[in-house]
Amino acid sequence: MAGNFIRVRCEDCENEQVLFGKAANTVDCAVCGSTLATPTGGEADVHVEVVETVEAR
Numbered sequence: 001m002a003g004n005f006i007r008v009r010c011e012d013c014e015n016e017q018v019l020f021g022k023a024a025n026t027v028d029c030a031v032c033g034s035t036l037a038t039p040t041g042g043e044a045d046v047h048v049e050v051v052e053t054v055e056a057r
């Protein structure tokens with residue numbers, strides 16, 4: 001598996017943002033700067049609601 005992208009919704013401002021499921025860096029909300037996900041070395045640890053998973057092809 002090459003990894004998936006996931007669409008998440010920021011809990012603070014409801015901005016929806018797509019991030020890589022195996023993000024190597026901390027992902028912050030583009031609008032309010034809240035932390036959405038942190039890297040773990042494998043699947044990113046996502047702190048907010050996942051709206052959908054986008055399968056990589």
Ligand SMILES: [Zn+2]
Pocket residue numbers: 010011012013014015029030031032033034
């Ligand atoms: Zn936000």
